[in-house]
Amino acid sequence: MNNTCVSPYQPHAPLLQPVWDYLLRHEELLLSPYLPASVAFLGHVLMCAPFLLMDVMGSRWTSIHRYKISGSREETVCLRLWLSSFLRIFWKYAVYVFPATAVLQRLRTPEMPTMAPTCWQVFWQISSCLFLFDALFYFWHDAMHRVPWLYFQVHRAHHRNTAVFAMIAQDSSASELLSLQTIAICCAVLVGCHPLSEIIFHLLNMWMAVEDHCGYDLPWALHRIVPFFGGAPFHQLHHRRFRGNYAPYFTHWDRLFGTYLEEEETP
Numbered sequence: 001m002n003n004t005c006v007s008p009y010q011p012h013a014p015l016l017q018p019v020w021d022y023l024l025r026h027e028e029l030l031l032s033p034y035l036p037a038s039v040a041f042l043g044h045v046l047m048c049a050p051f052l053l054m055d056v057m058g059s060r061w062t063s064i065h066r067y068k069i070s071g072s073r074e075e076t077v078c079l080r081l082w083l084s085s086f087l088r089i090f091w092k093y094a095v096y097v098f099p100a101t102a103v104l105q106r107l108r109t110p111e112m113p114t115m116a117p118t119c120w121q122v123f124w125q126i127s128s129c130l131f132l133f134d135a136l137f138y139f140w141h142d143a144m145h146r147v148p149w150l151y152f153q154v155h156r157a158h159h160r161n162t163a164v165f166a167m168i169a170q171d172s173s174a175s176e177l178l179s180l181q182t183i184a185i186c187c188a189v190l191v192g193c194h195p196l197s198e199i200i201f202h203l204l205n206m207w208m209a210v211e212d213h214c215g216y217d218l219p220w221a222l223h224r225i226v227p228f229f230g231g232a233p234f235h236q237l238h239h240r241r242f243r244g245n246y247a248p249y250f251t252h253w254d255r256l257f258g259t260y261l262e263e264e265e266t267p
């Protein structure tokens with residue numbers, strides 16, 4: 001009998017039970033106040049690595065270079081640029097994000113159920129979180145561009161780089177980094193995520209932010225697969241024009257509120 005869609009609170013073990021059992025055996029580590037920021041920082045660096053490697057290889061091989069989105073090509077292959085971006089992110093994590101998320105994690109003390117979620121529950125919980133995060137980010141991002149004080153105090157740091165490369169996904173002010181992490185956590189709480197769904201949501205959210213800033217229009221990228229997904233070309237236009245395309249992932253909010261930017265014609 002296929003038991004992948006049963007309730008996690010029924011005696012039939014869901015498909016993800018072995019994965020969840022493994023994580024529960026490391027519950028102390030899972031509930032560590034230092035884990036969220038450590039995973040967010042290391043995960044970001046690891047997820048950026050393939051794109052930075054492509055930037056290096058793309059400067060030699062046209063088979064890679066042809067996927068680069070037009071504009072800001074050569075300046076993305078700059079070790080000094082990467083290092084300064086890495087150090088800024090490291091500094092903000094060490095001084096602000098690490099202690100703040102540790103306090104938040106201590107205050108949250110999420111419940112750890114013995115049963116894993118079903119695949120269906122993981123799917124709808126993550127989808128709900130992504131749609132909710134996308135909506136909240138849209139209005140927050142739009143406000144940061146409309147209100148000069150918010151732009152200069154919170155968001156300007158993210159637009160410091162004229163070149164768009166994977167690393168700048170988290171190259172933002174400490175207040176922006178913390179606000180986005182708080183929004184992501186609130187989404188998981190509002191949706192009522194199982195901890196396993198929440199872990200996958202945060203990892204997916206990180207990956208999608210890196211992909212938004214990678215500077216490549218790859219055939220297997222999410223915007224080529226998922227309908228109404230903006231992806232790297234959509235977000236790169238935001239970085240180029242500063243106004244419009246405020247949503248991080250999907251395009252419906254920008255289309256609805258008239259902030260959608262059409263892709264530039266390639267000469």
Ligand SMILES: [Zn+2]
Nearest residue numbers: 158213235239
């Ligand atoms: Zn950006």
Ligand SMILES: [Zn+2]
Nearest residue numbers: 141145155238
């Ligand atoms: Zn912006």
